[in-house]
Amino acid sequence: MSAARVDVLVVGAGPVGLTASILLSRLGITHEVVEARAGLHTAPQAHVVSPRTMEILTRACGVDDSALRAVATPFGQIPVVRWVETLIGREHGNFSLVTQDRVEKMFATTPCPPANISQHRLEPVLLAAALDAGGTVRFGHKWESSTAADNEVTSTVLSHETGKRPEITSRYVLACDGASSPVRRHAGITMDGQAMVEMFTSIHLVGDLRPALGDRPGLLFWCIGGPTRAWFVVHDIERECVMMHPGDPDAPPITDAIARQLVRSAVGTDLDVEIASIAPWRMSSQVARTYRSGRTLLAGDAAHRFPPTGGIGMNTGIADVHNLCWKLADVLAGRADEQLLDTYDVERRPVATTNAEQSLHNHLKMIEVEDAVAAESGVAEAIARQEEHFDMTGLDIGFRYNSAAVINDGIATAHDSGFNPVTDVIATAAPGHRLSHAAVTVDGEMMSSIDLARADDFVLLVAPGSSVWNGCGIPTIEVTGADETWATIRGTDDSGAILLRPDGHVAWRAATAPADPAETVRRALAAARSARRATDQFTQQPK
Known part of the structure; x- marks a missing residue:
């Protein structure tokens, strides 16, 4: 059987891969997206959608702004970040995400305000847009290997449903397959930076948090100075949140029973919620040594891994493919030299390096608040110094x-x-x-x-x-x-x-x-x- 032929094979159907598909379709570039998972993500994961990403999605990709806002966290739930002993316990202090000065600065910079959209709610919107634009997404198809010859690459893909290994021939392979990226490893591209900053367990909770939060809603809650160190990302106060718990990388996985104990300790009381999933993850701060090896190109988490402090990982990845796709179109159409693709690495890798460093700086600087809480002195000042963690407009747009x-x-x-x-x-x-x-x-x-x-x-x-x-x-x-x-x-x-x-x-x-x-x-x-x-x-x- 002859191999299918496309201009670009996109590996990975997360937000970055789906955005690439939309852009490629709108540029008239034939492509396929393959994804090893059976479907889209079901846990929140990334959630901050920055102004620049909103510009790219609504302007360059043509995604309906109202469709994105409809799945976003209600605005009234997100204006404050809080540091507490427990969710129901004493509050050490808070940081207002929305102030008059910040709002005026934002609308002087962009017509597209940010949104808090959990990844598992963003992906269906992007998938629908990718399919409407004419893209093809194959779930349950795991990229295994590729062989380059002449001016093309032939990739072998395993279908989990049939057990067969169809081949896809493309001019280029775009790796959007996440932090562990098999495509990157196959291409022999190494990562620079810290592979292990800290180990965490993500506990996805489904249920109503209002009994615990009462009249103090917020997007983020840092539980410090109490029985359990943790932080909560409240994706929807009535429906779900994620609790992040730091731990020993050599310790055995957290069981459901232990997770329930940790949740109760961090909340401060029993909460009527379901544990939807428990997933360990490693916080890294790394950038690929190059974004291109021959006809293989990296984007998103395959190219860079950031601490989540600042929420710019997914946004950096979407800006990656926005930079790359028009260059692929010009090269494929013969309007540009192939070395135009080298500028993708030259332009985007320094951005990722800066963003990785700032995200790590944000993570380490949060320790100042913990130290102030422990000393019972200077807490308000330590919280005020976290502004760069929660306002990164310059890194998002100003590069x-x-x-x-x-x-x-x-x-x-x-x-x-x-x-x-x-x-x-x-x-x-x-x-x-x-x-x-x-x-x-x-x-x-x-x-x-x-x-x-x-x-x-x-x-x-x-x-x-x-x-x-x-x-x-x-x-x-x-x-x-x-x-x-x-x-x-x-x-x-x-x-x-x-x-x-x-x-x-x-x-x-x-x-x-x-x-x-x-x-x-x-x-x-x-x-x-x-x-x-x-x-x-x-x-x-x-x-």
């Missing part, structure tokens, strides 16, 4: 790519002395940055500037009536600012232009019109797609 797919204009992005790269975002259209949010008007329609990106092509942003850019050979959009924000962000005069990549990051900009605009854009676009750094390949010629 800047520096690769051969970005033509730097040499203009530094300015920020004030109080700028914090973890929490704050620079409003800018500097090359490498995601084009900042501003209210703009295009053909009389009001929108956000982040909506100017086209998932399937580069676009050129110019001022209304700027005819010097006519005939550049790529889609051109005349943009008018709805207020002074756009004029501040763009960094050009009315004769200048911004070249925007399909992922919404700026590839190049001209502060003013060059002598030959059409030829300059052609060379800028060629430089971004060929991903060759050469001083003689692109030199802007001012007018």
Whole structure:
């Protein structure tokens, strides 16, 4: 039997693999998704859906925002993080996730506020979107091995239902198969960083927590200074939560009876809940040494493992495939050199390294609160110092790519002395940055500037009536600012232009019109797609 043939084989049907499927379908790339599990996840796992992820899902993927909000934790249940002895016991202090300043900063940065969506509720929305877009997802199919030859890869996949091992031939294999990634191991890619930070047991509880929480709802509860050290992630106060309990990695697995004792001790009373699952997991802080080996590419947890403190693991993975899929499309269509794919590693791996380090820093910094509770002194101050744990907008949106797919204009992005790269975002259209949010008007329609990106092509942003850019050979959009924000962000005069990549990051900009605009854009676009750094390949010629 001949092997099935597709452009891309996606291994793994978690949030990252399903997002990749949606993007690939929308870009016209043939692909299949294979997943060893019989179906989607049934336990909450990841839950923070960041503003940038909401932008990607609703804008680039076309997922209905209302469908995502419908499965999110109700807003009234999430504004506070609490440190307590037990769920019903004394509260040491709390951190407000929602403040007036934070809300104003967020809506100045993005039109897409974050959401708390448990992974087992997010995945059905993404699966439906992937199937609607034309993707194929095979559950119960375990990727086993692959062999590269010429310009393709042939993968062997085990069907759990039939016991047969069909082959799938693809141009590329995209590993979205989780932290233990068989594809990564098969490719011989190693991980850098700490493989073991701490060992935990995740206890998934199904039932109503209101009898324990009463009038103090919250998203997270850290139980410290009491009989049992643990933390609770409350996914829905009326339906379910997860209790995380640290333990000895060499100890035997926790039984149902022991889990019930731990839950009672951390709650402070008997709670009428069902233990749906008990799963040990290892907290790591690691990043793959490379994101590419030949025709195999890594994304999501296959490429990086973060402590969950900050909730950016899944979000980083979704941004990975958003960066990668348009590049695959350009290479497969012959619009770009294959070495454009090397910029995926160059651009995304530094982001993951920073995020891994910050997540580990957040985890270790939480010890300050425990120390203050033990000393019965300085608890409020220690909690206030956790802001970077709960506000990572800068890491989510403010990062800047520096690769051969970005033509730097040499203009530094300015920020004030109080700028914090973890929490704050620079409003800018500097090359490498995601084009900042501003209210703009295009053909009389009001929108956000982040909506100017086209998932399937580069676009050129110019001022209304700027005819010097006519005939550049790529889609051109005349943009008018709805207020002074756009004029501040763009960094050009009315004769200048911004070249925007399909992922919404700026590839190049001209502060003013060059002598030959059409030829300059052609060379800028060629430089971004060929991903060759050469001083003689692109030199802007001012007018």
